[in-house]
Amino acid sequence: MGIKKSFSAIGTNALDKDANHFALINDGDILFVENNNYIKHNRSMLTETSLDKNNNELKQMQETLLSLDKALYSILQNNKRYKE
Secondary structure, eight states, X not given: OOOOSOOEEEEOOTTOXXXXXXXXXXXXXXXXXXXXXXXXEOSSSEEEESSOTTOHHHXXXXXXXXHHHHHHHHHHHTTXXXXX
16 A cells, blocks of 8 residues: 555455455545545545545545544544454
């Protein structure tokens, strides 16, 4: 992915053929990868994407990225984790 500094990430197992694959990577900005597309966000605005700016999937990916980021921040702030 070309990230040269420390980062945190979550995602699905890339080897699981039945999973809906995604990755959320935080290296200061947030990179969200899903279905071979990506968006990069700085929590204020979209900074980079592989999608056309008028694509409906772009809006959905932004909403998912920001929702996941908010949920993970809350979980970490409250020191709560869930494991299957």
